[in-house]
Amino acid sequence: MLSFLAGLGLGLSLIIAIGAQNAYVLRQGIRREHVLAVVAICAASDAVLILAGVAGLGFLVERMPWLVVVAQWLGAAFLLVYGMGAARRALRSTDLGLTGEAPPAARSGGRLAAVVLTTLALTWLNPHVYLDTVLMLGSIAATHGDARWIFAAGAVVASILWFSVLGYGARHLGRWLDTPTAWRILDGVIAVIMIGLAVSLVVQAISA
Template sequence: MLALLAGLGFGLSLIVAIGAQNAFVLRQGLRREHVGVVAAICATSDAVLYAAGGAGFGPLVERWPDAVVVMRWLGAAVVLGYGAMAAWRAVRGDTRLAAAEDGALGDSPGRRLKPVVLTTLALTWLNPHVYLDTVMLQGSVAVTYGDARWLFTAGAMVSSVAWFAALGYGARLLAPVLRRPGAWRVVDGVIALIMLAVAVSLLAG
């Protein structure tokens, strides 16, 4: 139980920081658009990476630095592209969302599922930070628990499921605030700034 709780706390400490993935999940939650799918992809991806770290695959990532460099540049390109779209929405405004009434936005309308899934996968798997955190860092801590390392890993997995579900579905509590004029411009402006900061950090290595 101690290892499980330690993994839960450790996982939350890694995942709660605002980044490109969390910003995307938050916006999907605010839009009430494919929230369950997005949260499931993020949590499942983390589970796979946490399992790899628990199994001791961290050293393999260190042996292939060129692969990390490629992912860094691809990830920066994806984040910059999404950030540019958010900036454009902030300038232009999203009148469809601003004028929406309660219940008008469900989990299925809006953008088609495929581009949302592809964006979620790109923001998750093309970010080299995710490998450093979930595979190498989490794996290096998990191994110190010996035979209980899988309980520690399971705790980290639970933290991911809880966080993305809370972030995605809890975002709709902000709906009354977001019906104010200009609120979505502020949201998209903040997301654009977050994406830009993440892209710069990736490009800077």
């Protein structure tokens, strides 16, 4: 039980920090656009990475640090592109407000493929995800000996809880974001986060 709580607490402490993935989940939750798909992908991806770290994949990453560098460059490129897109929406959007119903794209389902691909990219091209889940959680889980899988279960539950609360709880913010101006501000904040993270990844890759 103590190992489970330790995994739950550490998992939450690592995942709650605002980042590219959380910002995207928040935006999709507010828009009520394919929230289940986004939450499921994020939680399932975290579970795979956490279990891989506990199983020993972290040892491989430590032995092949160039894998992290590659992820940093790919992640920086994707975040820069997404951040520029958010900045463009912030400057040009005219009708992104919520009007008491789901956005047209969510009703038609036409954007599902794009949302899925974006969620996967923000998750798997983020080197911090590997450092937090595979290396850190995997290393700490090893200190729990035979209870390491119970620790891993706690961390997995933390991811499920967080993404569910973030995705489905965000929709209640819609009442305060029912104007184009409010959405421009939100997209502006997301743009700053994405571009800032892209720059930080480039700096880390260069200094590696």
